[in-house]
Amino acid sequence: MASKVSLKWQSGMAFEGLIDGHSISIDASPEQGGANSGPRPKALMLLAFAGCTGMDVVSLLVKMRETIDDFDMEVEADLSEDHPKIYTRFQIIYYLRGDSLSPDKVKKAVTMSQEKYCGVAAMFRMIAPLSYKIILNGKEVL
Numbered sequence: 001m002a003s004k005v006s007l008k009w010q011s012g013m014a015f016e017g018l019i020d021g022h023s024i025s026i027d028a029s030p031e032q033g034g035a036n037s038g039p040r041p042k043a044l045m046l047l048a049f050a051g052c053t054g055m056d057v058v059s060l061l062v063k064m065r066e067t068i069d070d071f072d073m074e075v076e077a078d079l080s081e082d083h084p085k086i087y088t089r090f091q092i093i094y095y096l097r098g099d100s101l102s103p104d105k106v107k108k109a110v111t112m113s114q115e116k117y118c119g120v121a122a123m124f125r126m127i128a129p130l131s132y133k134i135i136l137n138g139k140e141v142l
Contacts, residue, residue: 014038042087045120046075050092052120056113057094057106064105070097077128090130096137103141110134110142 006018007026013034014027026041028034039047050073061068071094078089094110114121114132124130134142 042079042085045087046077046090049090049118049120049124050075053092053110053113053118056117057109060109060112061101061105064102064109066098066101066105066109068096068098068101071095086127087124088128090124090128092130092132094132094134096134098137101136103136106134106136107142 007015008018009015010025012027013032014025014037017024017026024044025038026044027036027038028040029036054071054073058068058071073095074093076091076093077087080086080088094106096106110132114130121130132142133140
């Protein structure tokens with residue numbers, strides 16, 4: 001199955017993208033000639049990673065009959081100094097809250113996402129080292 005997106009130049013460094021019928025603006029910073037009217041393309045890659053693994057984790061925990069009260073993620077990445085500027089390291093931190101969430105099931109869901117299901121994580125591992133940790137109810141469990 002092929003994927004397809006479209007992108008139309010607006011002005012300056014701004015573009016309007018269309019993904020599955022949803023529009024998204026991208027732009028460069030003022031220092032790069034843009035107007036800061038949207039996120040940068042590389043940052044969208046990090047968001048795609050968080051979305052991919054986040055959906056996996058939620059789906060797996062629901063199947064395990066776990067109740068999630070709150071779930072956030074942060075992705076950090078280092079960028080090379082030389083051109084082409086590429087990511088040289090990725091880390092994702094999963095923040096979950098839930099009075100009845102099982103630490104073992106949360107670890108299993110995250111590990112399954114990272115090692116089996118999340119295609120974005122698999123692609124990122126081809127680029128650079130990827131690490132992850134889990135903060136459950138304010139305590140690091142992995």
